[in-house]
Amino acid sequence: MYKQLTIMSGKGGTGKTTLTASFCRLAQGRIVIVDADVDAANLHILLEHKIEKSEEFIGGAIAYIDPEQCTGCGECFQRCQFDAIRALNGKYIVSERECEGCGVCELVCPVDAVTVKKESVGKLFHSITPYGRFFHAQLYPGGESSGQVVTLLRERAEDAAVAEHKELILIDGPPGIGCAAVASLTGVTKVLVVAEPTVSGWHDMLRAISLADFFRVGICVCVNRADINPELTSQIEQFCRENQYQFLGTIPQDDSVIKAQLKAQSVLDVYPDSPASRAIENIFNAVIQEL
Amino acid sequence: MILSIASGKGGTGKTTLAVSLALALDNTVLLDCDIEEPNVHLFVQPEIRNEQRVEVPAPRFIKERCTGCGKCVEFCQFNALALIKDEVLIFRHLCHNCGGCTIVCPENALPAEMVEIGRLYKARGLGGIDVIWGAILPHQVRGTKLISEVKKNANPSAITIIDCPPGTAHPMVKAVDGSDFCLLVTEPTLFGLNDLKLSVETLRLLDIPCGIVVNRSNLGNIELIEDYARKENIPILMKIPYSREFAEAYSRGTITLAQDSQWVAQARQMLQTITELRSHPQRTQQTQQTKRT
Numbered sequence: 151m152y153k154q155l156t157i158m159s160g161k162g163g164t165g166k167t168t169l170t171a172s173f174c175r176l177a178q179g180r181i182v183i184v185d186a187d188v189d190a191a192n193l194h195i196l197l198e199h200k201i202e203k204s205e206e207f208i209g210g211a212i213a214y215i216d217p218e219q220c221t222g223c224g225e226c227f228q229r230c231q232f233d234a235i236r237a238l239n240g241k242y243i244v245s246e247r248e249c250e251g252c253g254v255c256e257l258v259c260p261v262d263a264v265t266v267k268k269e270s271v272g273k274l275f276h277s278i279t280p281y282g283r284f285f286h287a288q289l290y291p292g293g294e295s296s297g298q299v300v301t302l303l304r305e306r307a308e309d310a311a312v313a314e315h316k317e318l319i320l321i322d323g324p325p326g327i328g329c330a331a332v333a334s335l336t337g338v339t340k341v342l343v344v345a346e347p348t349v350s351g352w353h354d355m356l357r358a359i360s361l362a363d364f365f366r367v368g369i370c371v372c373v374n375r376a377d378i379n380p381e382l383t384s385q386i387e388q389f390c391r392e393n394q395y396q397f398l399g400t401i402p403q404d405d406s407v408i409k410a411q412l413k414a415q416s417v418l419d420v421y422p423d424s425p426a427s428r429a430i431e432n433i434f435n436a437v438i439q440e441l
Numbered sequence: 442m443i444l445s446i447a448s449g450k451g452g453t454g455k456t457t458l459a460v461s462l463a464l465a466l467d468n469t470v471l472l473d474c475d476i477e478e479p480n481v482h483l484f485v486q487p488e489i490r491n492e493q494r495v496e497v498p499a500p501r502f503i504k505e506r507c508t509g510c511g512k513c514v515e516f517c518q519f520n521a522l523a524l525i526k527d528e529v530l531i532f533r534h535l536c537h538n539c540g541g542c543t544i545v546c547p548e549n550a551l552p553a554e555m556v557e558i559g560r561l562y563k564a565r566g567l568g569g570i571d572v573i574w575g576a577i578l579p580h581q582v583r584g585t586k587l588i589s590e591v592k593k594n595a596n597p598s599a600i601t602i603i604d605c606p607p608g609t610a611h612p613m614v615k616a617v618d619g620s621d622f623c624l625l626v627t628e629p630t631l632f633g634l635n636d637l638k639l640s641v642e643t644l645r646l647l648d649i650p651c652g653i654v655v656n657r658s659n660l661g662n663i664e665l666i667e668d669y670a671r672k673e674n675i676p677i678l679m680k681i682p683y684s685r686e687f688a689e690a691y692s693r694g695t696i697t698l699a700q701d702s703q704w705v706a707q708a709r710q711m712l713q714t715i716t717e718l719r720s721h722p723q724r725t726q727q728t729q730q731t732k733r734t
C-alpha cells in the first residue's frame with residue numbers, strides 16, 4: 151500500500167515547490183507526483199515531463215435564463231444566495247462571474263425558464279517524468295472548482311500508484327485554508343509544512359497546522375530561509391516540540407535555488423552540493439522516517 | 442480610485458506593496474481581501490474599532506421530520522448531503538449555503554439557520570489609515586461572500602488599495618472585479634513569469650487595465666519579465682530590488698519601504714502614471730489589444 155505526503159505552507163512563495171521537485175529526484179522511481187497547487191501550478195516548470203494524455207475537467211455549472219420564457223417574476227433573484235442574478239429590462243439575467251451553479255434558480259422558477267449546464271473548467275494532464283508519473287492541471291480563470299480538481303488529480307494518482315506498485319504519492323499542496331487545501335490533505339499519511347521565519351509566515355504556518363489538525367493528519371514542519379530570522383526559527387522549533395509536531399530541520403537562504411529555477415530545474419539537480427540541497431536531503435531522509 | 446494589488450501566487454510581495462503604497466500615498470484606505478491568509482494587519486499596528494461576524498444561512502437537520510425521501514441529496518450540486526439509513530448527513534466543508542435543500546425538502550426537515558463563516562475587522566492603522574480585513578474560518582467555502590463584505594468598505598473619494606487573494610480562481614476574480622487599475626506583483630523567475638501570464642489573461646477577461654511591479658528585481662533574470670511585458674504591451678511601473686536588511690525587518694513585522702523618501706517619490710510618480718494611463722483610452726486599449734474571448 152502506498153503512503154501519501156502533502157507539502158503545504160499556508161501561503162505561496164515559501165519554497166514549497168522547490169522542495170517538492172527536489173524530493174521527486176530523491177525518491178526517483180518510487181513515487182507518483184501530484185501538483186495540487188492548481189491555481190498557481192508551477193511544479194511542471196521544474197520537472198522535465200512529457201504529457202501523455204489530457205482530459206477536460208467538467209466542473210462547476212452555470213445557469214442560463216431564457217429571455218423568451220422569463221416572465222420577470224423575480225423569484226430567482228430573491229432566492230439566489232450569490233447575488234448572481236440581475237434585473238435587466240423587466241426580466242432577469244445571470245451574471246456568469248458570480249454564478250456558482252447551485253441550481254436554486256432552476257428549482258424556484260415557476261415557468262422553467264432556467265437551465266443549469268455543466269461546463270469545462272480546465273484541463274487535467276497525465277504526464278511522465280524521469281521520477282515517476284505526474285498529474286497536474288490547468289484551470290481557466292475565475293474557476294470555482296479547485297477542490298474538485300485536486301480530488302480528481304489525487305484519484306488518478308492513487309490509481310497509478312496501485313497499478314505500478316509505487317510507495318509514495320507526493321503532493322505539492324495549494325496555499326490557503328479553503329477547498330483546495332482541504333482536498334489536498336484529507337486522508338494523507340503526513341503533511342510537511344514549509345514555514346518561513348517571518349511574522350506573517352508564522353501566522354500562515356499556524357493556519358496550515360490548524361487545518362491539518364482539524365482533519366487529524368500528522369504534521370511535520372521545516373523552516374526555509376531560516377537564517378533570515380534565527381530567533382523566530384527557534385521559536386517555531388520550540389513551538390513544534392511543545393505541541394508534538396515533528397520538527398525536521400531548516401534550509402538556509404541560498405542563491406543557488408533561484409539560479410537552478412531559472413534553468414527550470416530543482417536546486418538538487420544543478421547544485422547538489424549547495425547548502426540548500428544538503429539541507430533538503432536531510433529533511434527528505436527525516437520525513438521518510440516519519441511516514 | 443480602486444487600485445488592486447494581485448499576483449499569481451503568494452509570497453511575491455503583494456502585501457508589502459499594498460501596505461507601503463497605503464502609507465506613501467495620500468488619502469488611502471487599505472482593504473485586505475486575502476481572507477484565507479490576511480496578513481496586512483500584521484504590519485500596520487491596527488487599533489480595531491469594530492469586529493463583526495459574517496454569517497450565511499446553513500441547513501440544520503431535524504431528524505423527527507425527515508421521511509427519507511432523498512430529494513435534498515438529489516438536489517445538492519456540491520455533494521454536501523448524504524442519506525445514510527434514515528438520517529441526512531451534512532458535510533459542512535462542502536456546503537455552499539445555497540439554500541436549495543431547505544426549499545426542496547417537502548417536510549421542512551432542513552430549515553436554515555445563520556452560521557458564522559468569518560469575521561470582518563475595521564481598524565485605524567499606522568499613519569491614521571483605515572484598514573479593513575476579513576478572516577475566514579478554516580475549511581469554509583464561502584470566501585467570496587466575505588470578500589464582498591470587505592469590498593463594501595471601498596471609499597470612492599479616496600484611493601482604495603485592495604490586497605487580493607493569490608491565484609486566478611474565483612476569490613481573486615471577486616476581489617479584483619470593479620477595480621480601476623490592477624498592479625501585478627511578480628518576481629523575475631520562471632515561476633513569476635508563469636503566474637504573471639495567467640494573471641494578465643484573467644484581467645483581460647475582466648477588462649481591467651494593469652501594470653507590473655517586479656519585486657526582488659535584482660534576483661533572477663529581469664529580462665524574462667521585460668521581454669514578456671514588451672511583447673504584451675504592459676508597462677513595468679516599478680522595480681523593487683531585494684535587500685537583506687529589508688527582508689530581516691519584514692521578518693520581524695516591519696515594512697520599511699515607505700520610510701525611504703526616494704521610494705515614496707517613486708510611488709507618487711507611479712500613481713501619476715496610472716492616472717495618465719487611465720485617462721488615455723488609446724493606451725489602455727493598446728494593452729488590451731490581444732484580449733481573448
Ligand code: SF4
Pocket residue numbers: 212213229230231232233234235244248249250251252253254255256266539
Ligand atoms: S445557479 Fe445558483 S448561483 Fe447561479 S444564478 Fe442560479 S441560484 Fe444563483
Ligand code: SF4
Pocket residue numbers: 215219220221222223224225226227241242258259260261262263264
Ligand atoms: S424565476 Fe423564472 S420567470 Fe421568474 S424572474 Fe427568474 S427566470 Fe424569470
Ligand code: SF4
Pocket residue numbers: 252499500516517518519520521522531535536537538539540541542543
Ligand atoms: S445549502 Fe445547498 S450546498 Fe448546502 S447542503 Fe443544502 S443544497 Fe447542498
Ligand code: SF4
Pocket residue numbers: 506507508509510511512513514524529545546547548549550551
Ligand atoms: S428532502 Fe427532507 S424529508 Fe427528504 S430526505 Fe431530505 S431532509 Fe429528509
